[in-house]
Amino acid sequence: MPLLALSSIHKRYGSNLVLNDVSLDVETGEVVAVIGRSGSGKTTLLRCINGLETVDEGSIVFDGKPLPPGGSELRELRRHIGIVFQSLNLFPHHSVERNITLGPTTTNKLPLLEARKIALDVLREVDLEDKLHAYPSQLSGGQQQRVAIARALAMRPRLMLFDEITSALDPELVGEVVKVLERLATSGMTMVLVTHEMGFARRTADTLVFMHHGRVWEKGPPRELFAAPKTPELESFVRAVLEPND
Amino acid sequence: MKYVFQFGIVWDHLPQLLAGAWLTIRLSLGAFALGFVIAMLLAFLRTAGPRPFRAGIGAYVEFIRNTPFLVQLFIIYFSLPAIGIRFEATTAALLGMSLNFSGYATEIVRSGIEAVPRSQIEAGYSLGFTRLQIFRHIIVFPALRTVYPALASQFVLLMLGSSIVAAISAEELTAITNTLQSTTFRAFEFYFVATGLYLLMAVGARLLLHAIYWAVFERARPGEWGWSR
């Protein structure tokens, strides 16, 4: 049984069909990279998976249970699905430590001491244990995104979603974040990540999903898709990202 | 016409004036505390509560902000007794000032809440938070920081506006001054000194509020922080 099963999802904003019959299974431990042009529906797909958006048709099943529409069942489910956004959105008025312990103490009802131990653990995973008492404004963008990853990991999620988390960063900061993602993938975390880092997608993903006009246009092992795109759309997309000056 | 200033008589009555000023301070602080708690509650419900609440609170805020404070005070002190609700002058003053302040403060706090980026709130939802938990852990502090200057000004206005409660003879600084000048016929001297006392209180309040801002929002959370988008 896949950990996450999307079947035939449709999502509209007004008359704009943003997700068109999207189906996707994600197995435990699988790393799925989602690529596609701007506006192809990648962000919307992730937001539907953790219930920030509702779907108009189709079903989302996580761990054998359909995604609840709201209320305490949805909150309960969100404990198991971590997400890191493109925008830097640590809580600016809380220290790094508090940013991380807030979820475990509030949602998972852990005692503060235990949550602090977890904070130190997850900060180590992103190589930032020395920033425990810093405030977000004192960190670089790359460090902020790594803390955001740590904040999500502290909930001990079973699925992690990443939405282009390096695209707001200066180029020289991308590497440190990608390194953390690769390590996380190696550790067996189930991940769905939207990315523009093609090298990273090729190296790390088990499955590559190419979205186009709200559809899963092509899907398969990244090497195969990159080497031999079946559709002209993917071919031109790959060419565009590999040779951006064309 | 020759008017001989006699501040000696003011000096004799200084304890009464100071007692009046003390009541002004207590009324202002009390109304601030009460009104602020009401405003936080209303601002939360106004932004995150059920729809009928939102409309009701909007109406309340508009009522407060679009009717004279004096009339609001008269309603509490003179109209409510007609339906059997009676307050002493000081209590009526406190209540009137609190409700009046809560109307303005609700709007102020709401604008601070709405300045918190959507992405912050979604980060909260993603951690499994309820609306109340998001309000408490993510919204309140930055929102109050944003609107602190506006709230602080509103507090000074509240304190100066408290002189209106003299109209229902709550024994604060203005009411005491009114009484003293009419029994001594020393209007100039008494109002002059009363004005000085108001000025002192207002400036003192501003300094104190500034110190509080520094202690709460700058010393405790270092760094130039804002939201990145």
Ligand SMILES: Nc1ncnc2c1ncn2[C@@H]1O[C@H](COP(=O)(O)OP(=O)(O)OP(=O)(O)O)[C@@H](O)[C@H]1O
């Ligand atoms: N809240 C919204 N209201 C209306 N339309 C929206 C909303 N969010 C997204 N859209 C539209 O849905 C489509 C897909 O948007 P989405 O953000 O999912 O694309 P994306 O693939 O993530 O693009 P990008 O690479 O630029 O991040 C776009 O046409 C966008 O304009």
Ligand SMILES: [Mg+2]
């Ligand atoms: Mg996007």
